Amino acid sequence: MRTQVGIVGAGPAGLMLSHLLARLGIDSIIVENRSRAYVEARIRAGVIENWAADLLAETGVGARMQREGLVHEGIEIGLHGERRRIDFKRLTGRGIMVYGQHEVVKDLIAARLAAGGKIEFEISDTTVHDFDGKQPKIRFKKNGQVQEFSCDFIAGCDGFHGICRPSVPAGVITEYERVYPFGWLGILSESPPPSHELIYSYTERGFGLYSMRSETISRLYLQCAPDEDLAKWPDEKIWQELKRRLGPDGEKILKTGKVLEKGVTAMRSFVIEPMQTGRLFLTGDAAHIVPPTGAKGMNLAIADVLFFSRALDEFYRSGKTALLEGYTKKCLARVWKAQRFSWWMTSMLHLNPADNAFDRRRQFAELDYVTTSEAASKSLAENYVGLPID
Ligand code: FAD
Ligand code: PHB
Numbered sequence: 001m002r003t004q005v006g007i008v009g010a011g012p013a014g015l016m017l018s019h020l021l022a023r024l025g026i027d028s029i030i031v032e033n034r035s036r037a038y039v040e041a042r043i044r045a046g047v048i049e050n051w052a053a054d055l056l057a058e059t060g061v062g063a064r065m066q067r068e069g070l071v072h073e074g075i076e077i078g079l080h081g082e083r084r085r086i087d088f089k090r091l092t093g094r095g096i097m098v099y100g101q102h103e104v105v106k107d108l109i110a111a112r113l114a115a116g117g118k119i120e121f122e123i124s125d126t127t128v129h130d131f132d133g134k135q136p137k138i139r140f141k142k143n144g145q146v147q148e149f150s151c152d153f154i155a156g157c158d159g160f161h162g163i164c165r166p167s168v169p170a171g172v173i174t175e176y177e178r179v180y181p182f183g184w185l186g187i188l189s190e191s192p193p194p195s196h197e198l199i200y201s202y203t204e205r206g207f208g209l210y211s212m213r214s215e216t217i218s219r220l221y222l223q224c225a226p227d228e229d230l231a232k233w234p235d236e237k238i239w240q241e242l243k244r245r246l247g248p249d250g251e252k253i254l255k256t257g258k259v260l261e262k263g264v265t266a267m268r269s270f271v272i273e274p275m276q277t278g279r280l281f282l283t284g285d286a287a288h289i290v291p292p293t294g295a296k297g298m299n300l301a302i303a304d305v306l307f308f309s310r311a312l313d314e315f316y317r318s319g320k321t322a323l324l325e326g327y328t329k330k331c332l333a334r335v336w337k338a339q340r341f342s343w344w345m346t347s348m349l350h351l352n353p354a355d356n357a358f359d360r361r362r363q364f365a366e367l368d369y370v371t372t373s374e375a376a377s378k379s380l381a382e383n384y385v386g387l388p389i390d
Contacts, residue, residue: 013284049386078201081247191257208245
């Protein structure tokens, strides 16, 4: 077996890369250790930046998103229960698309398979080899048998816990990291969201986020301990806390419903430099993680693979390697801005156990400022809808 680009991981990064490459006439194979059903049901991100929604639509995988996705023109910020709106449309001329990551994954898998794309699901023991030369190899087990293919490039799109980043020789990568002393307890529920837009709520009880997947399905989060024990959170207690963190009208406007999914996510900021070595290129969560408060993770994954696909296009058309060599620099310019924004949103909205009464009042002043100053709310808005991409 041989291909031009061997891709490890069928998340948003790996699937979108394979899709973009196919449109450029570049062949790829994806290997994924989970089943198709598993990756299509994995509930993750919900917010797609403006340019990324356009890219999905322009490249032929956005039809269902345009039908079923929700276009939002702003968000609400709660300050001790008082909600203030940030109007993205007025401030930036743009909005965001609320559409589940697993729906994007479903659309991309369907498009790749319909176009004859190769995705090997349910493989194990993936290893990557010889990326310091011109003929890298990917080895894995399928149905108990070892298989191998060679390629010109390997794309490490295997997420934060994947094998590609740890395969880079010692000393090449520098890691930059911050771990936060809190996490999110998230539920997906069969209930209408409390507002038609997302609510990011700062309260003395901790942060709450009220998002959605449709007009009848809510995605709700509570700040919790990073290692919170879910067993201590029966549904009744989760609903009660969600209502309290919404504000005085929480009881009235938050409708409850069947809890379809429940989980705890720890939070970290993480970046590696460089994102490449030889002919191994890392993309998305394999190279960087943001805390979810800025809704940037999936969008960064899509930006990385867009830049990588352009670099590969240049290489296969002309033999030039300038864009490949500049891949890390190009990605990190965007990644660090998203890191800054995600860190800022996270620090502004969560109660940090290390903070004191001074910090609480400073946080409140910042939220008050950001929701009343045109300049400050415009800065939040332009980052949230997504910085321009070139
Ligand atoms: P992943 O989605 O992790 O995909 C990696 C793939 O590689 C997986 O399918 C995995 O099974 C596979 N894999 C791993 N190891 C191997 C191996 N050894 N061999 C083969 N395959 C392997 N981002 C946003 O943009 N907006 C949001 O609103 C948002 N909200 C979030 C909320 C939560 C609670 C969480 C947890 C994340 C959120 N994110 C959000 C982040 C977003 O989900 C991730 O950034 C995104 O999934 C990254 O995509 P990826 O393709 O790089 O990695
Ligand atoms: C979500 O809908 O899952 C979501 C929305 C906004 C965020 C994080 C997650 O900042």
